[in-house]
Amino acid sequence: MKKVGxxxxxxxxxxxxxYKLIMQNGDLIRNKSGINITINKAVDINKAxxxxxxxxxxxFTTSVDEALNSKEVDIVVELIGGTTTAKNVILKAIGKxxxxxxxxxxxxxxxxxxxxxxxxxxxxxxxxxxxxGGGIPIIKTLKxxxxxxxxxxxxxxxxxxxxxxxxxxxxxGVSFKEALKTAQKLGFAETDPTxxxxxxxxxxxxxxxxxxxxxxxxxxxxxxxxxxxxxxKLDVSYAMELGFVLKLxxxxxxxxxxxxxxxxxxxxxxxNPLAAVNWEDNAIMVYSDFLGKSMYYGKGAGANxxxxxxxxxxxxxxxxxxxxxxxNPKVYSFFNNLKQxxxxxxxxxxxxxxxxxxxxxxxxxxxxxxxxxxxxIASVIQKEVEEKNEYVPLIMLTHRALEKNVRxxxxxIVNLKEVKDKNAIIRVIDD
Amino acid sequence: MKKVGxxxxxxxxxxxxxYKLIMQNGDLIRNKSGINITINKAVDINKAxxxxxxxxxxxFTTSVDEALNSKEVDIVVELIGGTTTAKNVILKAIGKxxxxxxxxxxxxxxxxxxxxxxxxxxxxxxxxxxxxGGGIPIIKTLKxxxxxxxxxxxxxxxxxxxxxxxxxxxxxGVSFKEALKTAQKLGFAETDPTxxxxxxxxxxxxxxxxxxxxxxxxxxxxxxxxxxxxxxKLDVSYAMELGFVLKLxxxxxxxxxxxxxxxxxxxxxxxNPLAAVNWEDNAIMVYSDFLGKSMYYGKGAGANxxxxxxxxxxxxxxxxxxxxxxxNPKVYSFFNNLKQxxxxxxxxxxxxxxxxxxxxxxxxxxxxxxxxxxxxIASVIQKEVEEKNEYVPLIMLTHRALEKNVRxxxxxIVNLKEVKDKNAIIRVIDD
Numbered sequence: 001m002k003k004v005g006x007x008x009x010x011x012x013x014x015x016x017x018x019y020k021l022i023m024q025n026g027d028l029i030r031n032k033s034g035i036n037i038t039i040n041k042a043v044d045i046n047k048a049x050x051x052x053x054x055x056x057x058x059x060f061t062t063s064v065d066e067a068l069n070s071k072e073v074d075i076v077v078e079l080i081g082g083t084t085t086a087k088n089v090i091l092k093a094i095g096k097x098x099x100x101x102x103x104x105x106x107x108x109x110x111x112x113x114x115x116x117x118x119x120x121x122x123x124x125x126x127x128x129x130x131x132x133g134g135g136i137p138i139i140k141t142l143k144x145x146x147x148x149x150x151x152x153x154x155x156x157x158x159x160x161x162x163x164x165x166x167x168x169x170x171x172x173g174v175s176f177k178e179a180l181k182t183a184q185k186l187g188f189a190e191t192d193p194t195x196x197x198x199x200x201x202x203x204x205x206x207x208x209x210x211x212x213x214x215x216x217x218x219x220x221x222x223x224x225x226x227x228x229x230x231x232x233k234l235d236v237s238y239a240m241e242l243g244f245v246l247k248l249x250x251x252x253x254x255x256x257x258x259x260x261x262x263x264x265x266x267x268x269x270x271x272n273p274l275a276a277v278n279w280e281d282n283a284i285m286v287y288s289d290f291l292g293k294s295m296y297y298g299k300g301a302g303a304n305x306x307x308x309x310x311x312x313x314x315x316x317x318x319x320x321x322x323x324x325x326x327x328n329p330k331v332y333s334f335f336n337n338l339k340q341x342x343x344x345x346x347x348x349x350x351x352x353x354x355x356x357x358x359x360x361x362x363x364x365x366x367x368x369x370x371x372x373x374x375x376x377i378a379s380v381i382q383k384e385v386e387e388k389n390e391y392v393p394l395i396m397l398t399h400r401a402l403e404k405n406v407r408x409x410x411x412x413i414v415n416l417k418e419v420k421d422k423n424a425i426i427r428v429i430d431d
Numbered sequence: 432m433k434k435v436g437x438x439x440x441x442x443x444x445x446x447x448x449x450y451k452l453i454m455q456n457g458d459l460i461r462n463k464s465g466i467n468i469t470i471n472k473a474v475d476i477n478k479a480x481x482x483x484x485x486x487x488x489x490x491f492t493t494s495v496d497e498a499l500n501s502k503e504v505d506i507v508v509e510l511i512g513g514t515t516t517a518k519n520v521i522l523k524a525i526g527k528x529x530x531x532x533x534x535x536x537x538x539x540x541x542x543x544x545x546x547x548x549x550x551x552x553x554x555x556x557x558x559x560x561x562x563x564g565g566g567i568p569i570i571k572t573l574k575x576x577x578x579x580x581x582x583x584x585x586x587x588x589x590x591x592x593x594x595x596x597x598x599x600x601x602x603x604g605v606s607f608k609e610a611l612k613t614a615q616k617l618g619f620a621e622t623d624p625t626x627x628x629x630x631x632x633x634x635x636x637x638x639x640x641x642x643x644x645x646x647x648x649x650x651x652x653x654x655x656x657x658x659x660x661x662x663x664k665l666d667v668s669y670a671m672e673l674g675f676v677l678k679l680x681x682x683x684x685x686x687x688x689x690x691x692x693x694x695x696x697x698x699x700x701x702x703n704p705l706a707a708v709n710w711e712d713n714a715i716m717v718y719s720d721f722l723g724k725s726m727y728y729g730k731g732a733g734a735n736x737x738x739x740x741x742x743x744x745x746x747x748x749x750x751x752x753x754x755x756x757x758x759n760p761k762v763y764s765f766f767n768n769l770k771q772x773x774x775x776x777x778x779x780x781x782x783x784x785x786x787x788x789x790x791x792x793x794x795x796x797x798x799x800x801x802x803x804x805x806x807x808i809a810s811v812i813q814k815e816v817e818e819k820n821e822y823v824p825l826i827m828l829t830h831r832a833l834e835k836n837v838r839x840x841x842x843x844i845v846n847l848k849e850v851k852d853k854n855a856i857i858r859v860i861d862d
Contacts, residue, residue: 021721025579032578032646034761129576135722137568137576145560145568147463148456148742215463273728276707283726290452290739291566294729295714297704298722308721311579323757328750330465 002034004318007041007067007098009089010080011049014103014130015042017303018077018310019053029311035318037311041067064089068096075127075317077310078102087111094118099321101313103130103306109204109220112211116332123327125320127313132205133158135305136298137312138284142212143331149288151213153253155429158205160280160300161196162228162248164188166265167278169236170245176231188280198227199263202250209284210252210261216338218252224262224343231265235353235424238383238395239267244351245275249429253346258339260346266427267351274429293431344404349378349428352396354413355420362418363394373409375401391420397428433465435749438472438498438529440520441510442480445534445561446473448734449508449741450484460742466749468742472498495520499527506558506748508741509533518542525549530752532744534561534737540635540651543642547763554758556751558744563636564589566736567729568743569715573643574762580719582644584684586860589636591711591731592627593659593679595619597696598709600667601676607662619711629658630694633681640715641683641692647769649683655693655774662696666784666855669814669826670698675782676706680860684777689770691777697858698782705860724862775835780809780859783827783841788849794825797844804840806832822851828859 008015022029022037030036042055043064050060061067068076068089076093078100080086086107090100100119102108108115108131119126129139133156142151157163161183168179180197183189195201203223211218228248236246244267252261268275273295277283282300287293299305356362367377376399383393398406406425414423439446453460453468461467473486474495481491492498499507499520507524509531511517517538521531531550533539539546539562550557560570564587573582588594592614599610611628614620626632634654642649659679667677675698683692699706704726708714713731718724730736787793798808812826829837837856845854 017721021579025581025721028581029579031764031766032574032761034759136725137572140571140576141568143463144747145571145743146739147746148452148460148739150456150459271709273704273707276704278702288739290448290456290735290742292730292736294567294727296725296727298725302723304721305723308577308579308719311721312576315578316575319759323754323759325756326754328465328754330463333462335462 001030001036002318002322003036003038004074004314004322005038005040005072006075006077006314007043007070007073008039008077008079009043009064009067010078011042011044011046011053012079012081013303014306014310015044015079016053017307018079021304021307021311029315033315033319035315035322037314037318040072041070043067068093068098073098074321075099075101075314077314078104083107083110090115091118094122094124097122097124099125099317101127101310101317103310105131105204105208109207112208113217120329120332125317126332127317128208129313130306130309132208133282133284133296134298134300134302135308136282136284136296136300137309138209138296139212140312141296142209142286146286146288146291149290151254151286151288153287154209154213154251154284155274156202156206156209156250156284157247157274157277157282158202158250158300159196159248160282161189161193163277163282164280165197166228166231166246166248169231169233170240173233173237175233176229197229199225199248202248202263206250206252206261206263210259211334213252214254214259214336214338216259216334216336218259218261219340222340224264226264228265232422232424234393235426238353239351242397243270244268244428245270247274255341255345258341260341260343262343262346264427266429269430272429272431344407346403347400348403349400349430350398350406351426351428352398352410353424354394355391355422356394357418358390358392359418365416365418366394366413369412370398370409373405375405375409432461432467433749433753434467434469435505435745435753436469436471436503437506437508437745438474438501438504439470439508439510440474440495440498441512442473442475442477442484443510443512444734445737445741446475446510447484448738449510452735452738452742460746464746464750466746466753468745468749471503472501474498499524499529504529505752506530506532506745508745509535514538514541521546522549525553525555528553528555530556530748532558532741532748534741536562536635536639540638543639544648551760551763556748557763558748559639560744561737561740563639564713564715564727565729565731565733566739567713567715567727567731568740569640569727570643571743572727573640573717577717577719577722580721582685582717582719584718585640585644585682585715586705587637587640587681587715588678588705588708588713589633589681589731590627590679591713592620592624594708594713595711596628597659597662597677597679600662600664601671604664604668606664607660628660630656630679633679633694637681637683637692637694641690642765644683645685645690645767645769647690647765647767649690649692650771653771655695657695659696663853663855665824666857669784670782673828674701675699675859676701678705686772686776689772691772691774693774693777695858697860700861703860703862775838777834778831779834780831780861781829781837782857782859783829784855785825785844786822786851786853787825789821789823790849793849796847796849797825800843801829801840804836806836806840
């Protein structure tokens, strides 16, 4: 039996979950892996945590330094969150020669290129499975299971809050505001839900995933983001009639020698398994050359699923460092120097909704503008409206077109005097 | 860069795929993992394979012994299939101190308990990711990603042929025979499809998965099997009306101190992501204590997906054996001695279809029998039949009941003089 000593820094939701998991399933982990995880230090500024979790005096401390200085600690598990203190803790821990496990997506998305070289120079390991998709083993899958594959594309439903809200809108026909209210009431959305519904959280996650999938640096500031705040429930129901469901997707795609990374709402064909990922669940579809399409689905947040991922990281690192192993810096290297293209270079099919004056000639005017921008129409539906209204919704699905052209055409069309407001433009994913 | 030498034994579909993958993505694998896979020997009785794949003289051989005797070979990749020659090759390879990678589900399901102790006694590794779910990394997930979890249940769609046939029946309303014919025409079913449609193939796979998930020996002879040959298209369409899709499921469940393992058709609620796994695709849903529900989806067969899994195994083993590592027998140990219960001890909800004489009193007669066997009814639908027919289908969904009781009740009911043939009994999975 091999002992590995850990320090848990931060006993919030995840830290508490992790402590409980190791207490509850420690024997199981020993039996399955031969690794005996010993919590040498558990750190929190809130002293009440000691009694709440029944942590021994020798283990609980309010001092991060005490934990980092402990010689028994092999792995520091950073579960503080945020990017200032957490970053300091990690850098200090690396300085002390500790391996790192973290669930901190914001930190990794922004400072990975600062942390990793330091880590590698000291021959230390970094586990970050819990930073993306909660307990879904997507990092391990990309790094290990797909080691023989060139990855073309990743599409993720990476934000449970947004997916809950959109599922509510789809299943019950309610507005964004109503759905958000329910999500908040049930604890699936924060009081300030901005980071989730604006796509910011998914942006952190797709930055981490794409840099790993394509073995290249990804600049979070160049990742395109569009949230779900402006989704109209009408578009949700029109999409359903057309055989699509609306999802907030995080997409990273390889395009020749470059990559394009973005987060935005999209219509997903009902034939795509991502369409069946509902409520607060997460999933990641990976498109690669040999394996083809594969998808990984599960709970993307919460104390228990996230702790499951943290423990897997701890055991993986322990199996290495307790085995007289040879350090392999390759797994942290970004050997591809891929250019991160502007999102305007994307190619998608598009869904348009224009609220137009019900007059002859308007369709030909709009399709003329689309044609001028090299956008060809796949299908058109003019919705009948019950109330007396001279404006009617005109729904269009296009063939694949260049985002840049689509934006220009859209701008031109919505400026037509026959077109009212509340128009929409949403990207479409078939399979 | 670390070199690992492999011998590919058998250049059939998968062996050929593997050879091509390593030729095509060898650089990528080196960059991602630091492992340089060298094919030292490629063995096939068909000499034409040498030219077809452009294999150097020094590498191609028709002699298994030549490959096993090569000192450069670290890992023997057995891709012969079948259980006689393949078993001999593996045992011989172990005798020569070679690590083993295999995709051979039939062999592992039947002889794992013979092979593994020998392997462990020689401190050798076994990679078998490709034996279940093609390229889906379910073995790695169970062993590593879920190391901190107690697993309660596994439900797999593990046979692509059956899933293709059932999907065809669901989407197009055709009969089993017609769907099978299409599957054969498109290459998704063999000329003799017995092993696939009878559930035999899925039985091999769930035997491997369940022994791993529950860390216990599983006797393949005690695994319950019911195939899809007798599925009536009427039941497929009635199920759809009730919000279910019909799938062939392989299920392994932990029940107190025992496990129950079986393969059978089942109605899956449309709310369950497994319901969206269509055509030849595979997926495995895992229910565990901390991660909760997680699902792994992808191509369950074919040269490329399977090769992807084989390469992942090779790299995993190479990273260990080329690193002066310490052998960890724990990952091969069955530390749980769980009793494999008879399938009659299962608890399911059930779908019944009885073709009954349209007379007063019959429903009360049937529900009386069910009640006597402790089976309570959740809902009943009496279908109207267009043609003039004194027999009408009576559809029932039950609450959870004991399989043993259900079988007895069913027997009693179909023996009633008011009940005609073509009755059905199908297990129900909600989520």
